[in-house]
Amino acid sequence: MSTDQRTARTEIAAPAWRERVVLGALWVVGGVPVLLALAEVFRAPRLNFNDFWLVLGMTTRPDGAFDISKTTTLMQGQPMELVSIVYWLDARLFAGSNQALGVFTVLLSLAALAAMAAMLRTRFTGRTRVAVLAGLSALVFSSAAITYFGIGMMGAWWLLGLTPAVIAIAFAHHGRTLPATVFGALACLGHGTGLPVWAALVLVAWLRRDSRWRLLVPAIAGAVTATLWLLAPGGTGPKRPDVIGADTLLATTLATLGKIWSSASPDLAILAGALTAAILAAIATTLAAERLRPAEPTRPHDAGWAGLAAHTAIAAAMIGVSRGGYGTAEGLAPRYAALSLLFTAAVLVLALSRGPRTVRAHAVPITLAVALASYGIGTGNAAETRRQYPFTPTLAVAMRLDAPHMISRNYAYPGHIGILRTLRVYPFTDDFTLGCGGPELGHHIDLATVRDLPGPGAGTTTVGHIETPGGVTGDTDISGWAMINGEQAACVLVVDPAGTVVGGGATGLPRRDIITSGTVWGTGRAGWQAVAKPGTDDGAVLLRHGDTYYRVTSGTEPAP
Structure with missing residues (x-):
């Protein structure tokens, strides 16, 4: 081989080598948040938290058997059919381990990430596709979501509503209405934030120009679900302490959507939520315009992402209506992080797919900037969660001593201690x-x-x-x-x-x-x-x- 040939071959191979390095680095960026979430699970205490004790006590008989008849009652307005089963199985199989629920939450998050990956349009290829996947991973496993992994009972409950909803939207994105309906039903049994899935499925079917029955199925299912939810016992709570107006509800909704961009300032979260919602509105206008034009041979590749954005926006509005009475800052509560993260993910993908040419041309740096910034800002949520870890041994001792005042002070329930002893939930284990x-x-x-x-x-x-x-x-x-x-x-x-x-x-x-x-x-x-x-x-x-x-x-x- 001549010198010129060797030089030419090197010039061709060098870009390929650099591309492999870049792809490898992007895969690392996407994998690290998952590993950090798992590390947080095993860093968290073994003893469970708050609602785990209440739900388990409500749905378990004194002999330790699961009482399915109690699961149809709403708890603080939330369905608990699925989560009560998960909590009871955790008590039976893992002695009520917070870490076991944390691992379960990681698995639910991976399932949601896989569903979103399945909705990425084929135009995203090479390093752009890997960068988008890495960005989605950094959002799903963001430090703002540490609450779900460190306090497993919270992650399990919220994601039992949101993950089936994301999967349902992914199925609808590919025109598979029946499995979408099944997962939509599961979402509604998992958490209240799963209820808007029916509106999302209708929107996806409409954008895809699906046949009429594919629109009617989720529409009818949504009407039935809303009726059952309104009629279910336990749907009302105490009167909200603040005197509110429409501005309060709007501010709380926007703060919920923008909370990953501010760990402490409601004003900044509201501004971020408004700007992100404005981007979505601009993109939605083009989607609607395309849909209203005469039928074209190709169906929109972004229907699922529009559905996911709509779902999370409606869920945030539900938070605004139900929790706005506690003040605008309620939208910054760590438990609402998933809505903001999924909303941001949907708007990001839509912007990369349908935004200005400059945005589409710089998809990799924009995605990485969003991923890194949101992960860094989320440290406020993470710190608030970790501050709860060191105090759990006191509750464990109080339970063993049957000290009712200290049990209640630490957000557990003295009346359920007998059930916990029967189930041999930690701290009622031999290794305490x-x-x-x-x-x-x-x-x-x-x-x-x-x-x-x-x-x-x-x-x-x-x-x-x-x-x-x-x-x-x-x-x-x-x-x-x-x-x-x-x-x-x-x-x-x-x-x-x-x-x-x-x-x-x-x-x-x-x-x-x-x-x-x-x-x-x-x-x-x-x-x-x-x-x-x-x-x-x-x-x-x-x-x-x-x-x-x-x-x-x-x-x-x-x-x-």
């Missing part, structure tokens, strides 16, 4: 522990071996303080802060005057205020919280560091 590497509830500690922990003002990094007034008593929130050699304690116990372990709780709680006070320097995770058995009086709080236990003696001096 106070985390002290030995002493458990009912064990004895020799108080003569315990050191007293100095109080504030001792001029040392071994210091602690009880902030709860009234002393160490049973079924109350006993909390404070401590550090030993500038480090957080490994665990916390509560003992009675005889040294019997009557309680425990959580350590490593965030306490930035302690180290920024200028009085003490050490860990920023010096906080602790504990609960003692009901009836306990004049107890003592012990903290372990290494092999040594320290008694917190300071409880009257003001904290720094």
Whole structure:
């Protein structure tokens, strides 16, 4: 081979090599959010949260059997047919594991992502297609959605409504009305945000110029579903605290749509929601104009994306109507992130497909910019979720002690403890522990071996303080802060005057205020919280560091 031939061959191969590198990098960008979501699942606590306890208690008989007759009641206006089954199976098969529900949520998210990938038009090829897939992955598994993965009960419930809806829209996008109807019904049994799926399916069929029966099936199904939803028991809630107007409902709706662009400012979220909705309106105008022209041989490739955008917009409007009475900032609640993320995904794909030539020509950088920016801004949601993790051991101990005040204070339900014991849901499992590497509830500690922990003002990094007034008593929130050699304690116990372990709780709680006070320097995770058995009086709080236990003696001096 001549030198000229070798040079020509190199010039041809080099672009192909660079293209493979770019494609590989884009696949990594798409895969990393999925892995981070899984990592969050296993970082999250084992103990479940809030609504899991209520739904499980409502739909389980005292003997632990599932009571299907209770599932037709709406809870806070939401259907719970599917989620009650999932929660009960989690209790039976995985001891009520929050992490198991987190994994289930990841699987639901992957199913939604696969359905969206199936709707991408064939014009997206090569690096553009991979970039769009990566962008969709970054949105579905955004840091703004960490709430769903870290608090699995929430993710399971919301995505049991949204994922079947996305799948239904994907089937309708390809003209498969019957499976679309089946998944639409599942969406309505999963969560209230699944209800707008029927309007989306009608829109998709209309844009596709489908036959009349394909429009009538979802239209009739939607009418029946709306009627059943309005007639179902449990559909009303307490009166909203705010005096509202049409502006409040609009603002809450727009804040819900734009929340991934602001973690704290309602005004910015409203502006982002309005701008995104305006982009959608401009694209919808062209879609409607094409549909109203005489029939063309090709059907629109973007019908499904228009349906998804319509679905999420209607769901956001439902949030505005039902939750606007709690204030415009309600639209920024982390649990609504999925609506904003799916709405943004739909508008992004529509813009790349039907936007100005400049937008279509720069699909890769635009997609990556949206993906990276939304993932970064979502850290506010993620931080709010993670702040709940360290407190869960206190609820676990309160449940074991049957301490009703502390159970209620931590958003669980004392009346359902008997059912949880019957199901052997964690913390009612054999592997429950106070985390002290030995002493458990009912064990004895020799108080003569315990050191007293100095109080504030001792001029040392071994210091602690009880902030709860009234002393160490049973079924109350006993909390404070401590550090030993500038480090957080490994665990916390509560003992009675005889040294019997009557309680425990959580350590490593965030306490930035302690180290920024200028009085003490050490860990920023010096906080602790504990609960003692009901009836306990004049107890003592012990903290372990290494092999040594320290008694917190300071409880009257003001904290720094």
